[in-house]
Structures are given as C-alpha cells and as structure tokens.
Amino acid sequence: GAGVSQTPSNKVTEKGKYVELRCDPISGHTALYWYRQSLGQGPEFLIYFQGTGAADDSGLPNDRFFAVRPEGSVSTLKIQRTERGDSAVYLCASSQGVVMGGGANVLTFGAGSRLTVL
C-alpha cells in the first residue's frame, strides 16, 4: 500500500480483556516496528521485526504483550489481560531495512491505534 495502515483506529475495551492491533506495512518494507505513545510523551519503543523474526523485543513491558509477523508483512500486536495503564496510542512503522550505521532507517509511521482500557 501507499502508507502504513493500522486497524482499528480506535479500540475501547474493559480491563482484563484481550486486544489485537493490526499493522499493514508499506509493500516491500522488510523492517516493522511497534511503538507506544502515551499522552504528551514521545513514542516508546516496544519491538521490531526484520522479516518474520523479532530482532529486538526489549521494549515489551511484560509478558502480557506479544507481537507476531508470520509472513514477513502484516503484524499483530496482542495484549492479554489489559490494564488501564495500557491505554495509549500504539504506533506501527516500517522501513526498507535495518542498516547499522547507514542512516537508512527512515521509518514511515501509521496513524496509530488508540487503545482505551476502562
């Protein structure tokens, strides 16, 4: 597609429920990133994929959070037993690749999925 597409754009759920957020990256982009942005804060890194594998998941806050990218394209961020503190905008970004020291990590972001946990 022309840009990074994220669905749903808004999700309201109750505490304790399970949530899935989907990201459809730019066609041909091999790297995919998930960030979380709380109100008035900068995006906080969660996880990134190079192809199908999670290259770095060090930003996932706990084991309630999990992400997959089974075919190297679409990714799903899964949150179990949601808590009120999980309320935030979840941003997905993609890039052509991950190049250490190459300055080629131009990330294109989607508009985000706003999650509200009541």
Place this chain on the structure above:
Amino acid sequence: QQQVKQSPQSLIVQKGGISIINCAYENTAFDYFPWYQQFPGKGPALLIAIRPDVSEKKEGRFTISFNKSAKQFSLHIMDSQPGDSATYFCAASTDKLIFGTGTRLQVFP
C-alpha cells in the same frame, strides 16, 4: 544510556520568528539523528535527519546543527509559519529509534 533528552517542552513563536529545539544524548553508539513532526491524530513524519560525520544540514527552512563532542543536536526552524504548529520529536538510533519527549510548537500570526 539510551535516553534522548529534549527541551523545551513547549514553545510559542511569532510568525516569521526562529524556533529552536534542543536535544542531548548519552549513547555514543547512536549514528543517525532524525527529527519527526507530528500533527494531532497523525503518526510522526520524518522532517530532516543528520549523521554524526556532518555538523549541519539544511533543508529549506529547517536546519539541524550537530555537536558530536557535546553530544547535542538542535533543530532550527527559520521564518516559522502557523502551519509549522505541531509537536516535534528528536530521535537517535542504531538499529531502532529512541525518541525524545517532544516539543509542542505554536506559531502565532
């Protein structure tokens, strides 16, 4: 070690003025320093970026100044316009971007 510190938190500038936002980092392994612009309800969008082997980069009204020894870099917006009103994030990366906390810029006519 991984933090990127950004200031000011908010900035009010008159149309035609210069907006300056500053960032500092600790991790000397960072090798790419972009600035992102974010409008309400939208994702961040790349504005301009610099690598540490360059001290300055200019694109139109936007300039990044980079001081490697001080581990600081800044964004200058010349002739600021009301359309520049947005939140600006500096970032630094090796393989993943680490963002600053953001600066909300308001440009008044």
